[in-house]
Structures are given as C-alpha cells and as structure tokens.
Amino acid sequence: MASGVEPATFLTGFDRMLEEVAATGRRLSRDELESRRELGEQAAEAGLGLRRMVSAHLAAAREAWPASSNGWPSGRSSADCALAAVQQAVDSFAEGYERAQRQAVRQEEAARREFIDDLLLGRSDLGRLAERAERFGLRLARAHAVAVAEGPDTYEEGDAVPRRVARAVTARFDSRRILVTTKEGRLLCVAPGDEEDVLNWFAKQAYAATDGGRVAVGRSHAGPGGVVQSYEEALSTLEMAERLGFDGPVLKAADLLVYPVLARDRQALADLVVSALGPLRGARGGAQPLLETLTAYFDSGCVAAEAARRLSLSVRALTYRLERIRKLTGADAADPAQRYMLQTAAIGARLLNWPAQEL
Structure with a gap:
C-alpha cells in the first residue's frame, strides 16, 4: 500500500x-x-x-x-x-x-474533458499541455494524427457507441499511446503519426458502430500543436466530403489536398465558376442537371458509359448533354486542353454550392 x-x-x-x-x-x-x-x-x-x-x-x-x-x-x-x-x-x-x-x-472525467478540449482547441500553454498529456497516455513531443468519425447521431463520452469503439481499439492496441474520445458529437482517435494501423482500425470500428458513418483522417503533425492541426484537417475533410458528395467511408486529408488549395482563394474560384459555367443557367431546367452531368463524367474518368450508368441515362442522352454543355460554354469536356478548366470549375461549383447559392 x-x-x-x-x-x-x-x-x-x-x-x-x-x-x-x-x-x-x-x-x-x-x-x-x-x-x-x-x-x-x-x-x-x-x-x-x-x-x-x-x-x-x-x-x-x-x-x-x-x-x-x-x-x-x-x-x-x-x-x-x-x-x-x-x-x-x-x-x-x-x-x-x-x-x-x-x-x-467525476473529478477524473472533468480533468480528462478539460484536457481534451484544451488539446483540440489549442487554447492552453503548450508546455503545460504536454505535461498534462502524459497523464492520459500521450507524448506530444512526437507526431500525432487524428481520425474523426461522424454518424447519424451525436455521441457523448460514456455512450454505448463510443464505449464499444474504445474497447475495440484498446483491446487490439493496448500497449500503444492512444486516446479515444468524443468531441462535439463526433468520435475521434488520437494516435502516434507513424502508427497508421491504429487509425485504420478505429475507422473500421467507428464505421461499423455508427451504422455506416463517415471517417476522416488528418495528416500527421509534430509537437503539441500537431494534434490541433490534424484534428482541424479531419474536420475540414468531413465538411468537404459533404459538399462534394464523396461516398467513401474513410477519407484521408493527404489524398484531398487539392480541394483546400482551390477553396483558399474563394473569390478567384467564384470568378472561375461564373465565367466557365455561368452560361449553363441558360439551359432548359437550369444549370444543375448539366453540372451533375459534368461531375459524373469527370468522376468516372471521362468514360461516357460509366457516367451514363451513374446518372441512370442512356449513353446517347449523356452525349447529348455533353454537346449541350459544349455549345453553351464553348468548352469541350472531351478535349484534354479544355477538360482541366471545366473540371476545376465543376469542383469549385460544388465547394461553393453553386448554382443554389449566388456567387
């Protein structure tokens, strides 16, 4: 004793x-x-x-x-x-x-909650934060990455779903320095940046426990502030996936870096969307059906048959739409020299919620 x-x-x-x-x-x-x-x-x-x-x-x-x-x-x-x-x-x-x-x-839970909030919001002295992290099994001097999962419901620490996911992760990686918790209704896992298998396993368990929720994984960053960076990247990736309609259950910020770059200069992106796709408003039914046609065509690797299948159209109907786009915009989606401009504009339209929102 x-x-x-x-x-x-x-x-x-x-x-x-x-x-x-x-x-x-x-x-x-x-x-x-x-x-x-x-x-x-x-x-x-x-x-x-x-x-x-x-x-x-x-x-x-x-x-x-x-x-x-x-x-x-x-x-x-x-x-x-x-x-x-x-x-x-x-x-x-x-x-x-x-x-x-x-x-x-209760005191331990309050201290843990306060630490998690400070860790993810970056609002505490980094030196003191690193000292407190040791108590909860993290060594903030090394690089960490954060995975965030969201489902149809909101979750609090202590709920059945977070407990199930935490048990599954700690049972498999009990000797590793891992933190599984919740924040703003989402599940999240903080793990050493060089242990990708931990975050992959968390993503698998969270996907199953949330009945097909979506998981985003931020990049690995070093130091006490690295957790905040990775967490914010994961949140941005979830938001972007929602805007762009990505279907994948697990999204990695490292694979989607082009989208934040495009969104960084919002005014320039808005100008591109209006300039390249604005004429689609003159089509019968408005711009939305033709924008969806462009998105399906580019997402299918510019394969007309696959794009038609995704849109539940015949190949002939898809080809007619692509021709209509060419006449309205003056740009041919099948032409490699003009494809990049149209594809970038189509991505920008989804990021900016155009044409539903005026730019």
Missing part, C-alpha cells in the same frame, strides 16, 4: 459501538452511521481496497465478540443486535467509500 496507512485507522470506535449495542440492544445512531461513512470516504482517498476494509471490520467484530459469559449479555437478542450493528456499520462505511470513488471518477 503506497500510503502506508493501516486499516485499523478507519475502525475508530467500532468495537465500542458493538459493546454498547450488545449491552443495550439499541440501534446505531444517525451520527454514528455518518461517522462510518466519513471513515469510508477517508479509506477510499487513502487508497485502501474495499474488500480489505470489509474484512477488517469482520475481524474486529470477531475480536470484540465475548469469549465467555462474562462479556456481553447472553441470549439470541444480544447477538442479533450486535450482528445488525455490524451490518449497519459496514453498509454505511461502504456507502462512504463508494461516494468517494464516484467523486474521484
């Missing part, structure tokens, strides 16, 4: 109470029961196990029990009263012990 405190320290007055109860037949008073609860709290705070303390109570009761008729008054009622007092005392002691444990758990 690290504290060096003996169980007898928390049995103060126990033998005297038993003697009085056996002699008078009275029940333990409210103050006596509360004193047992307080001793239970103190024992928990001192690090003594509950099982050990219950055993100590029973041993003390046995020792106090009279060895001859010269001790406590004889008779069944006296023994019943003594045993009832032991039961009351142990029950109150255990109540206090559990109360202290619940308080310790």
Whole structure:
C-alpha cells in the first residue's frame, strides 16, 4: 500500500459501538452511521481496497465478540443486535467509500474533458499541455494524427457507441499511446503519426458502430500543436466530403489536398465558376442537371458509359448533354486542353454550392 496507512485507522470506535449495542440492544445512531461513512470516504482517498476494509471490520467484530459469559449479555437478542450493528456499520462505511470513488471518477472525467478540449482547441500553454498529456497516455513531443468519425447521431463520452469503439481499439492496441474520445458529437482517435494501423482500425470500428458513418483522417503533425492541426484537417475533410458528395467511408486529408488549395482563394474560384459555367443557367431546367452531368463524367474518368450508368441515362442522352454543355460554354469536356478548366470549375461549383447559392 503506497500510503502506508493501516486499516485499523478507519475502525475508530467500532468495537465500542458493538459493546454498547450488545449491552443495550439499541440501534446505531444517525451520527454514528455518518461517522462510518466519513471513515469510508477517508479509506477510499487513502487508497485502501474495499474488500480489505470489509474484512477488517469482520475481524474486529470477531475480536470484540465475548469469549465467555462474562462479556456481553447472553441470549439470541444480544447477538442479533450486535450482528445488525455490524451490518449497519459496514453498509454505511461502504456507502462512504463508494461516494468517494464516484467523486474521484467525476473529478477524473472533468480533468480528462478539460484536457481534451484544451488539446483540440489549442487554447492552453503548450508546455503545460504536454505535461498534462502524459497523464492520459500521450507524448506530444512526437507526431500525432487524428481520425474523426461522424454518424447519424451525436455521441457523448460514456455512450454505448463510443464505449464499444474504445474497447475495440484498446483491446487490439493496448500497449500503444492512444486516446479515444468524443468531441462535439463526433468520435475521434488520437494516435502516434507513424502508427497508421491504429487509425485504420478505429475507422473500421467507428464505421461499423455508427451504422455506416463517415471517417476522416488528418495528416500527421509534430509537437503539441500537431494534434490541433490534424484534428482541424479531419474536420475540414468531413465538411468537404459533404459538399462534394464523396461516398467513401474513410477519407484521408493527404489524398484531398487539392480541394483546400482551390477553396483558399474563394473569390478567384467564384470568378472561375461564373465565367466557365455561368452560361449553363441558360439551359432548359437550369444549370444543375448539366453540372451533375459534368461531375459524373469527370468522376468516372471521362468514360461516357460509366457516367451514363451513374446518372441512370442512356449513353446517347449523356452525349447529348455533353454537346449541350459544349455549345453553351464553348468548352469541350472531351478535349484534354479544355477538360482541366471545366473540371476545376465543376469542383469549385460544388465547394461553393453553386448554382443554389449566388456567387
């Protein structure tokens, strides 16, 4: 025992109470029961196990029990009263012990939540943050990457889904320095940047637990601020996937770097979209059907048959649409020299929610 405190320290007055109860037949008073609860709290705070303390109570009761008729008054009622007092005392002691444990758990949860918020928002002194991270199993001096999963519901730490995912991850990688938690209704996993298998396993478990949710993985970054960078990349990737309609269950920020680059200069991107695709507004039915045609055509590798299948059109109908786009915009999607401009504009339109939103 690290504290060096003996169980007898928390049995103060126990033998005297038993003697009085056996002699008078009275029940333990409210103050006596509360004193047992307080001793239970103190024992928990001192690090003594509950099982050990219950055993100590029973041993003390046995020792106090009279060895001859010269001790406590004889008779069944006296023994019943003594045993009832032991039961009351142990029950109150255990109540206090559990109360202290619940308080310790709440304090630990609050400290963990505060650390996670500071870690992901980057609002704490980095040196102090690195020191606190050790307590939760992270070494922020090394590089880390963050995976974020979102599903149809919002999740809080302690809910069934986060618990299931955390158990699956820690059971497989129990010796690694990993943090599985929640933030703003999403699941997330912080892992060393060179252990991609951890984040892949988290993504697989989160996808299954959220009934087909989407997972984004940020790039690996070094230092205490690296976790924030990776987390923000993962969030941006989820947002971008929603705008662009990506179907993949797992998206990696490293594979989608072109999209943040395009979105960085919003005004330039808006000018490109309006200039290249603005004439599509003049089509019957507006620009949206033709924009969807361009998106399907580019996403299918410019294979007309595949694009037609995705749009539930005949190849002839798709070809007609592409020709209509060429006439309206003056750019041919099948021409390598003009394809890049149209494709970039089509991506920009999705990023900027055009034509639903005016630019």
